[in-house]
Amino acid sequence: AQSVTQLDSQVPVFEEAPVELRCNYSSSVSVYLFWYVQYPNQGLQLLLKYLSGSTLVKSINGFEAEFNKSQTSFHLRKPSVHISDTAEYFCAVRPQGAQKLVFGQGTRLTINP
């Protein structure tokens, strides 16, 4: 079985400050890793994913995440946040060979001006 733990339920930061949203997972098999974002009153959208290759993956809007196999982590970072980044962020894993996604509890990112 797999589990995903997002260590912070809420993260308040000031605009233009850096942010890190933490994600750790547990799995007895290899997994693919994902970050989804849910903006207010919208559906889940894929932000970025790690399937293989380089452990550092980047999104088009400045977020990046690094897969650390030894620490079973996939933390999400952005060097400078904007008001528009206000959303809930979900870390998820998908076991290789399986179809279902296993999500963490979510982290609500609030940007203060």
Next chain:
Amino acid sequence: DTGVSQDPRHKITKRGQNVTFRCDPISEHNRLYWYRQTLGQGPEFLTYFQNEAQLEKSRLLSDRFSAERPKGSFSTLEIQRTEQGDSAMYLCASSSGTGVHNEQFFGPGTRLTVL
């Protein structure tokens, strides 16, 4: 293509009533998924279809829940004899199922409130 759509967006029902939700996936996506999201939690997997075949069901899917995808296109999720604990957001997703690049695209969800 307008993405995954779900209907209705909101449903309020009384305990004991039956409810049915519909999901229309992205056209030509052969895989369709249902998830449930309760307040303050991440989505939890319920079931998934490849074409019209239901290939996996979670233990969360009790006997009161049934999902169908009769022609391999849209899907319905029915909850019989609803309970207050069924109150949640029900999310549908679809994917094209091509190898590891099997990105799931989510719909806006149906929010169920059981009174």
